[in-house]
Amino acid sequence: MEHYEWMNDQVRKEIEDLQRSYGFDEDEALAYWHLRHAGTLLLAMRRTEASELAEEGEESTRLARMIHDRAQIESDVVQHLSALRRELGDRVLRRNYPEGWGSAREASDE
Numbered sequence: 001m002e003h004y005e006w007m008n009d010q011v012r013k014e015i016e017d018l019q020r021s022y023g024f025d026e027d028e029a030l031a032y033w034h035l036r037h038a039g040t041l042l043l044a045m046r047r048t049e050a051s052e053l054a055e056e057g058e059e060s061t062r063l064a065r066m067i068h069d070r071a072q073i074e075s076d077v078v079q080h081l082s083a084l085r086r087e088l089g090d091r092v093l094r095r096n097y098p099e100g101w102g103s104a105r106e107a108s109d110e
Helices: 009-022 026-054 059-097 102-109
Strands: none
Touching: 009 026, 026 059
16 A cells, blocks of 8 residues: 555555455555545535525425435436446456356356
8 A cells, every 4th residue: 555655544444444345456445435435525515505505495495496406416426426336346346257247147158
């Protein structure tokens, strides 16, 4: 972890735990760690904005705004973070199962 001098002991332990738990290499674990923290921060900022707006207007308007904001969070943030996490998972699967997995592997066995 020479090029990760900025990490404190807690972050280093979290990275090592991700490597053990998910089979990530060091860079994959670091990418996952950043994605997880970025998602937490982005969603927290969005919730703060949403609660400020939710206080304005009548009840039906607030409810519509809340539903719209939740849908916006899903499309702007959550789906992109999920896609990036899936890509990391696919990298691990491709490394561990170079012949394929799931239905692709079953089709090649036949």
